[in-house]
Amino acid sequence: MRETNVAVDQVSTAVSKKEIKQMARRKNAASLVRNKYLYLMILPGLLYFLIFKYVPMAGVVIAFQDYQPFLGMAGSEWVGFKHFERLFTEPTFFMLLKNTLIFFALNLFIFFPIPIIVALMLNEVRLKAFKGTVQTIIYIPHFMSWVIIVSIFYVFLTVDGGIINELIARIGGEKIDFLTSPDWTRSLYIIQVIWKEMGWSTIIYLAAVTAVDPQLYEAAKIDGANRLRQIWHVTLPAIRPVIIILLILKIGQTLDLGFEHVYLLLNSLNREVAEIFDTYVYTAGLKNGQLSYSTAVGLFKGVVGLVLVIGANKLAKKFGEDGLY
Amino acid sequence: MKKNNVTKVLSLKALLASAMLMAACSNDGSSDSAQSADYDPDSKLEVNWTAMLHTPSPPSGDVLDKLEEHTNAEINFNWVPDASKEERITAALASGELSDIVSLTMMTNSSVRQSLKSGMFWDVGKYLDDYENLKQIPEEVRNAASIEGTLYGVPFQKPLARSGLVIRKDWLDNVGLKEPTNLDELYEVARAFTEEDPDGNGKNDTVGFGDRSDLKYSSFKLIASYHGAPNNWKVEEDGTFTPEFETEEYTNAMKYSRDLYKNGYLAQDFAVTAKTDQQQNFAQGKTGIYTGMIDILNLKNLSQGLQEGMKLVPVNKIAGPDGEYHVWSENTGVGGLLAFPKSEVESEAELKRLLQFVDDLIDKEAYLLMTGGVEGTHYEMDENGALKILDTDSWKNEVQPFSSSRPSEVTHELIDADPDKQLANELVVENDQFAVIDPTVPLDSATANERGTELEKIITDATIKYIMGDLDDAGFKDAVKKWRESGGDQIAKEYAEAYKAAK
Incomplete structure (x- = not known):
């Protein structure tokens, strides 16, 4: 990848950095498509962590509030x-x-x-x-x-x-x-x-x-x-x-x-x-x-x-x- | 009430973002006041009811159908086992996942009080007088059930003071003693039950008092009120509040229990015993004195096949050192509230229909259904007009689970065909005359709401340790000092202020 980049730079400045990035992205996308089943297999695990471990983390903000269920997280007072x-x-x-x-x-x-x-x-x-x-x-x-x-x-x-x-x-x-x-x-x-x-x-x-x-x-x-x-x-x-x-x-x-x-x-x-x-x-x-x-x-x-x-x-x-x- | 689907969607969302949901769910309770207040009393009602379950399993059989018929409603019970009510109810309050009716029985629990005060539930005070049965709820019960003057639900009406002792009558006869009438005689009974082989099997295998790790519902609190101790708090003449454990009577009760324990007249493992074990020990003939008169029938049933010839007698009149009778009152006859969350009950019309439903439940017909079951199937009225249970097993499975959801246990009088149970019922009524009221029931203290449960633990632990001889007077005083410093003083002050304001 680095070789191509260097080559492109040398050949012409007409190819903008944006395009280089796009090329890189295409390459990533290609690898994604190629290994799609592997990625699919990792998906449930990722979702599990996302849903059960990361999203609920937002709840820790109530440690800095006087949380009242009736008022909810938006309405409770912040107490540092x-x-x-x-x-x-x-x-x-x-x-x-x-x-x-x-x-x-x-x-x-x-x-x-x-x-x-x-x-x-x-x-x-x-x-x-x-x-x-x-x-x-x-x-x-x-x-x-x-x-x-x-x-x-x-x-x-x-x-x-x-x-x-x-x-x-x-x-x-x-x-x-x-x-x-x-x-x-x-x-x-x-x-x-x-x-x-x-x-x-x-x-x-x-x-x-x-x-x-x-x-x-x-x-x-x-x-x-x-x-x-x-x-x-x-x-x-x-x-x-x-x-x-x-x-x-x-x-x-x-x-x-x-x-x-x-x-x-x-x-x-x-x-x-x-x-x-x-x-x-x-x-x-x-x-x-x-x-x-x-x-x-x-x-x-x-x-x-x-x-x-x-x-x-x-x-x-x-x-x-x-x-x- | 048509919110079933909404609730389902919400609970799906809960999986995705439980934390965020709390905000969303609890917000939808506020925008509802504009709707019409008219309601049709004859309309069919669909009601979800979070209720307490004091039996091992939910009811089966056709009692529910009959109840639905009587109240013209479709009732979906959401049973909460009584043993796990603290977690379940507080979690439900926190998440806002509630039903149309919520039975709140822990009126001193801080989390329940906070939720009530936050305005999650309808104020029903002004509606009660529109209903036949509800308007008969006495003023003092309404006051006791109110928080800062607001009634956040229909109070469960219970006898003022239910506590009392159950004693093995056959053992009394065996050791040649009569039913105790004062504290000394009670002590003598406990001694004889332990030392004089009351079951006559030649083994030293019996104990007087069988208790459990709970001071309130096992013997200690009752013994304290026999000694003349106040119920939780004492209001002094100048309006200040003294906690019960700083009174001389409480100390005397602790000494009484400590002597019982030291001599082995009180079960040595009481501090780690659970309620079911306590009842089993009694039913198996290991212990002879049980605290809790209303359990008398239950104990009898449990002992079947284990202790043939067991005879029981309920006893509640134990004179204190002053020669008077005292029995502590649980929440001044309020067993909790039937509360209606604003998030589920969105309009005044819905609320009125629900109150009609509760009112219908107090009718004699509904009361009989929830007490005795279906006439001819579960019970019959004998020639004396006494209610006789026909088949205890099916009554236990099909009827008993409903009994703790009766909105009133005092409106109708029933004669129980079991003479012991009937005697216990009469004694409970008699208790009214010498009930000791807890002055703080209608009062509110912010500190007690916030850390009351933690503070109570300090005293409970210290009292148990004192009884077991692990703590002396100085040690107990230290615990009280710790209690005072951790917020107890503040609570006393707040109660005194609330008391003054209420007057």
């Missing part, structure tokens, strides 16, 4: 950063931030490595049938809703008649308020997350592991590496890009910990350790009808998530990894 000021000066703000960050840290440091370890272990299993069975069993909880999982824990852990507490009482111990004691809330949270998502999260790692070139293992064996060494020097470096990508994505969810799960865990006694931004938005926003305020909280969450993803991506690139984009 009032709602953000309220959020940051709210006495509960630091409690919310702290709880959110702690839950996030639990997710990152305790939950995140577990699927990797499980995937590596499954990869070492020799019996195909055994591996398949284990995989199926650990995938199942993923398909249960949080309501069911929290209810199962509830049935097991109640003080009056819960199996665990009855067992503790029978061996002479003192019953424990698992469900209402703030000391147990975080443990329950992470145990439930692990139980539900551990198996499902191994899928991507297992796929990455199977893509490792078997020759590398042979070479390592010849060099005298045992099983553990092979995992350390071959498998792990091979799946490192996948781990990094998933880590960046995880970091993006910092303030997005799953409303449903935490809401179900929440009760009057553990609120100080379990109330997070999502549940706060629900009570302050939906139940109280504070649409503008909850939009402001949601926007704040989104911005923090975006900053963290970009930061993590930059960091990954600095260490020579591919990153997300």
